[in-house]
Amino acid sequence: MQLLFAADPELWGIIGISFKVSMSALLLALPIGLLIAFGLAYGNFIGRRFLITSFNTLLSFPAVVVGLTFYILLSRQGPLGEWRLLFTQPAMIIGQMALAIPILVAMGHSALQAIDRRAWETARTLGASLPRATMTIMREARFGLLAALLAAFGRIISEVGASMMLGGNILHYTRNIPTAIALETSKGEFAQGVALGLVLLLMAFTLNGMLQLVQGKGRLAA
Amino acid sequence: MTRTVKLLFALFTLLFSAAIACAADNQVIRLATTTSTVNSGLLDKLLPNFEQESGYQVHVIAVGTGKALRMGRDGDVDVVLVHAPAAEQKFVADGYGEQRFAVMYNSFVILGPAEDPAGVKKAKTTSDVLAKIHSTNAFFVSRGDDSGTHKKELSLWKDAGLTPSGDWYREAGQGMGKVIQIADEMNAYTLADKGTWLAYREKSRLRITFQSDTKLHNPYGIIEVSKSLYPDLNHSGAEALITWITSKDAQQQIADYRIHDEQLFVPSAAQTAMHLDK
Numbered sequence: 001m002q003l004l005f006a007a008d009p010e011l012w013g014i015i016g017i018s019f020k021v022s023m024s025a026l027l028l029a030l031p032i033g034l035l036i037a038f039g040l041a042y043g044n045f046i047g048r049r050f051l052i053t054s055f056n057t058l059l060s061f062p063a064v065v066v067g068l069t070f071y072i073l074l075s076r077q078g079p080l081g082e083w084r085l086l087f088t089q090p091a092m093i094i095g096q097m098a099l100a101i102p103i104l105v106a107m108g109h110s111a112l113q114a115i116d117r118r119a120w121e122t123a124r125t126l127g128a129s130l131p132r133a134t135m136t137i138m139r140e141a142r143f144g145l146l147a148a149l150l151a152a153f154g155r156i157i158s159e160v161g162a163s164m165m166l167g168g169n170i171l172h173y174t175r176n177i178p179t180a181i182a183l184e185t186s187k188g189e190f191a192q193g194v195a196l197g198l199v200l201l202l203m204a205f206t207l208n209g210m211l212q213l214v215q216g217k218g219r220l221a222a
Numbered sequence: 223m224t225r226t227v228k229l230l231f232a233l234f235t236l237l238f239s240a241a242i243a244c245a246a247d248n249q250v251i252r253l254a255t256t257t258s259t260v261n262s263g264l265l266d267k268l269l270p271n272f273e274q275e276s277g278y279q280v281h282v283i284a285v286g287t288g289k290a291l292r293m294g295r296d297g298d299v300d301v302v303l304v305h306a307p308a309a310e311q312k313f314v315a316d317g318y319g320e321q322r323f324a325v326m327y328n329s330f331v332i333l334g335p336a337e338d339p340a341g342v343k344k345a346k347t348t349s350d351v352l353a354k355i356h357s358t359n360a361f362f363v364s365r366g367d368d369s370g371t372h373k374k375e376l377s378l379w380k381d382a383g384l385t386p387s388g389d390w391y392r393e394a395g396q397g398m399g400k401v402i403q404i405a406d407e408m409n410a411y412t413l414a415d416k417g418t419w420l421a422y423r424e425k426s427r428l429r430i431t432f433q434s435d436t437k438l439h440n441p442y443g444i445i446e447v448s449k450s451l452y453p454d455l456n457h458s459g460a461e462a463l464i465t466w467i468t469s470k471d472a473q474q475q476i477a478d479y480r481i482h483d484e485q486l487f488v489p490s491a492a493q494t495a496m497h498l499d500k
Contacts (some may be wrong), residue, residue, distance in 0.1 A: 081297075168283040186400050188402070
């Protein structure tokens with residue numbers, strides 16, 4: 001425990017990698033996820049219900065399977081082997097995006113669905129352009145969308161399977177908090193593992209707290 | 223909205239080009255190795271010296287021997303450091319790797335409960351030990367993960383003329399450290415490399431019940447992944463690492479590495495990398 005507070009540079013490095021990778025994955029997954037969610041909520045096309053069910057199913061997809069799928073794709077023997085991405089941070093980002101998108105879609109979709117459809121129609125009749133009207137709806141649904149964002153972040157910052165397979169747990173490069181915990185546990189360093197777990201919890205708490213503040217303000221202004 | 227999309231797209235492109243630039247970086251050597259070299263702390267001690275001397279950066283990916291060789295076969299790493307001589311020979315013979323160089327060896331030990339329910343302490347040979355465990359149906363935890371240790375264990379059963387199966391034989395499918403913990407919890411016997419054991423000794427109630435049979439030697443070899451199959455891997459880096467780790471200096475560092483005052487690895491490179499210097 002002492003180790004934790006002695007500002008161990010190695011530990012900070014690991015935390016930094018965790019944040020960098022998961023934040024990048026979230027930022028990249030966000031527009032994709034929201035667009036799909038929007039399409040599912042407001043679009044009218046065949047197979048819409050099937051797609052919704054599919055994305056809901058993907059929510060329970062194990063991270064290891066996502067990891068393995070992309071491992072096979074990104075390995076040199078795989079179809080995307082030319083990219084040489086296996087055991088790099090971008091590989092981890094891709095894996096985490098694949099985990100985040102279903103959450104953004106499923107939760108985003110239900111948040112958008114809850115918005116009165118007339119808001120959309122009103123915006124359109126008042127002459128708002130398509131992107132503008134989209135923005136309006138997103139604003140209306142911001143609390144639900146924020147929850148989706150938080151849930152997605154919670155999933156990817158804490159998952160170990162995909163990061164381990166795609167990143168390879170390389171020190172100073174692809175070792176993030178969850179894979180470090182797995183390593184410490186396998187070394188029998190339980191205390192270190194628990195300490196890292198606490199760091200993760202603390203980070204999540206801070207982030208949630210900050211977003212809660214933002215959300216609170218939004219509510220006052222509304 | 224469109225501006226945000228453009229911005230994100232730019233970010234995306236930037237990230238990927240950075241990644242590709244990074245992946246093509248010749249300063250990085252990817253070493254697939256076994257958990258035992260990492261968990262024992264040896265590589266943490268050795269590699270910074272190499273990195274400082276050579277300017278290369280070594281990315282260590284610690285997995286079981288089976289997976290490490292698989293990574294080499296697929297061209298996903300530049301060099302492998304593993305301990306399964308038969309599998310290594312096959313790896314080289316099949317054309318996936320260049321020459322194999324001996325680096326060091328450590329020993330396996332057979333761990334068991336202090337009470338020694340199978341009475342293996344009285345055994346003379348490894349086969350004898352396994353026969354006692356087999357006949358008393360004492361719990362035995364196997365790695366069961368196709369690692370070097372697992373392969374070693376299977377070959378030992380085979381040498382003893384026994385087929386391990388039944389309720390008493392548990393395949394964990396996990397790393398060495400985990401398996402020691404599992405064996406401890408189950409009051410079982412297990413085969414462990416001495417390095418990992420020394421790192422765990424303080425926390426475990428298990429004891430060494432049998433050791434020092436030459437059959438229990440655990441040789442490590444380093445192999446550069448095939449040049450002809452994967453010409454664009456970091457071959458100069460891999461060769462630099464091999465030359466270094468088999469050098470007198472590094473071999474001495476291996477001999478000097480200690481945990482709890484016990485030497486873990488015995489260097490075994492017999493000036494084998496000479497031809498690489500040319």
